Amino acid sequence: MQVYREEGLALDQLMAFAITDDHARQEQVFENLTYNRDPYIIRRELTRTHIAANDRRAIFIGAEAYMGAGGAILRDLFTEDRGGFYEDAALLDRLVIEKLEGISETVKQAEGWKWADVHIDYPHANGLRRTYPQPVDLSEEDKAAYAMASDEFNRLTEEWDSAEELPDDVDQRFGRLEAEIERIDALRHAFDPDVVARGGVFVVLAHDGTARIERGFIRAEDEQAGPEAETRSDGEDYAVNDDCEIIEDGSGSDSDGGSDEEAEDDGKPLSDLLIRDLTAHRTLGLRLALGEQSDIALFAVTHTLAAQTFYQGTEAHCLEIRPTSVYLAGHADGIEDTAAGKALADRHAEWAADMPRDVGDLWGFIASLDHASVMALFAHCASLTINAVKQPWERKPRAHETANRLAAAVNLDMTAHWTPTVRTYLGRITKAHILDAVREAASEEAAERLSDLKKQPMAEAAEQLLAGTGWLPVVLRAEQLVMSAERQDEAADAGSADVAELGPKPAQPETAEEDVAFNVAAE
Structure with a gap:
């Protein structure tokens, strides 16, 4: 106040200091201020060690529970602070873990899982095999309840379709019907009881401040030997094909196929060499025929991609197409915890839940889908193979040019999936690049105000200036392809x-x- 009276601070700067009543902290920040004393810089310095109220941890716990546990919240008296700043990060983390543990124990007991583990961030590198729920038939009682709820919902929809506002009792009725329909829909898929008895769940904190429950993980010690690959007592490897025939390792090799004459002595109807010859001709015929039937070709490619995307350790496809999917978390830390990463994981889980338990039934499953569903499955499987990551040692200009064309074709708008923050971008580029971004997104004057700041304060200030502008670095911008x-x-x-x-x-x-x-x- 004395400095203000001496005209050493403007009123908005003085108001910024009122975000905290810690006079020692106020004096410390004041002494370290440069000539740039913008109010947002003062607020940022005073709250540097605190957690904003819009952080997912703060949203999950809530102000009342946090303060009830002894935590304090800083609030700005003069500007919109979006709920203030939580002072004790350690306390907040502890409360998050405790609340997640309570949810995990409830899920474990209610559903019968062997174990449940909690994390604030999703443990992507867990190394565990994951299973998904399988389609199951509804009971007659549930079928009848679903039909009744659907009929009532449709009747009310038709009756009140033209109404601008629903009466409270009708609105509540709609809510109860929707909840009943969703409850029964959830019963259409279920985990195998054996999987539940051996598996577990991860309960983590989602990006939007809600509990995220991921089910169906099997630890190595709980794995059971499957029929696809087992080990005989004599130590030799063998596998079981779709006809439950044991195939020895190395059987069917070109070198020991035997001659046609040997077939009669061995009691075989045909020799291995002759079977190889005949099936080569059949393969040629299939290639010629499939190349003339685009609809079946799409179907076959979809089956090939789905068989390798959703089933491990099986060779149930005859098209030698090998989809690969680069692990993006190895290139961008935290990418799978973003909203886009969660959306992709949810889409994959929805398809996985619809897949038949036996890969041998996959062809029939795809055949039962309508054309739009086949195209959707094909698009999902194909999308997982995209690799537009630029590695410093790679020289693939044509591949990256194709990625640009693909981005233009699908109208990719990265502003919906990425924003420039200190962690994602601004803290990892030079000061000159930061100023260029601010100059382009805000103004020359805004960049000039930041020019004398040190790197970290400059990046933090730039994050606020770029927020909501839709600014993107050149590598993420949509490329308009101009044709002659x-x-x-x-x-x-x-x-x-x-x-x-x-x-x-x-x-x-x-x-x-x-x-x-x-x-x-x-x-």
């Missing part, structure tokens, strides 16, 4: 599919001046 006039004519002749491959078509000129500029750009 000649290529546009070729695309039009080839059809809409080729247009999508080439990229979005630029807007057509409406005036003579625009026409000149358009032609220059095209050239």
Whole structure:
């Protein structure tokens, strides 16, 4: 207050210091201030060791429970602080773990899992095999309840379709019906009791401050030898094929196939060499036929991708297409805990829950899907094979060019999946790059105000200035692929599919001046 009276602080700067009543901390921050005394810098320095109220941990616990455990919350008297700042990070973490443990114990007891483990962050490198629930038939009672709830819901929907606002009793009725329908829908998939008896769950804190329950993990000591690959008592490896026939390791090799004449002596109907010869001709016939039936080709490729995506250790496909999926968490820390990572995991889990238990039933399952569902499954499996990661030692300009074309074709907007923060970007680039970003997203004046700050304060201030602007680094921006006039004519002749491959078509000129500029750009 004395400094303010002496005109050493402006009113908004003085108000910023009121975020805390710790005078020692106020004096410490004041003494370390540079000539740049913007209020947001003062608030940031005073709350550097605290956790914002919009942090997922704070959302999960809530202010009342945190303060009830002895924690304190700093609040700004003069500006919107979005709920204040939680002072005791250690206490908050302990409360999160304790609450997650309570949820995990409830899930474990209610569902019968062998173990339950809790983490604030999802343990991606857990090394455990994961299983998913399988489709099961509803009981007659549940079927009847589902039909009754659906009929009532549809009747109410039709009755109140034109109403601008629902009466309270009708709205509550809708809520009860929706809850009943969701409850019964959840019963359509269930884990095998043996899996539950041997498996466990992870209970973690989701990105939005809710408890995230991931089920169906099997530890190595709880694994059971499956039929696909076992070990005989004499130490030799063997496998069991789809017809439950034991195939010795190395059987069917080219060197020891035997001759046609040996078949009669061995009591075999045909020799291995002749079978190989005949099946080679059959393979040639299949290649010729499949190449002429695009719908069946799509079906077969979908089966091949799904068999390797959702089933481990099986060779149930005859198309030699090998999908690979790069582990993105090895390239970007925490990427799988983002909203986009959770959305992809949820989509995969939904498909996994629909897969038949036996891979031998996969062909029939896909055959039972409508065309749109087959296309959706194909798209999901294909999407997992995308690798647009740029490694410093790699030289794949054509592959990255294709990734750019793919991004344009799907209208990828990375502002929905990524924001520049100190952790994700600003703390990992030079001061010059930070200022360029602020200059481009905000203004030249904003960049000038930050120019004399040290790296960390500059990055933190830039994060606030870039928030909500939609700014992206060049590598994440949508690339507009411009076609020449000649290529546009070729695309039009080839059809809409080729247009999508080439990229979005630029807007057509409406005036003579625009026409000149358009032609220059095209050239």
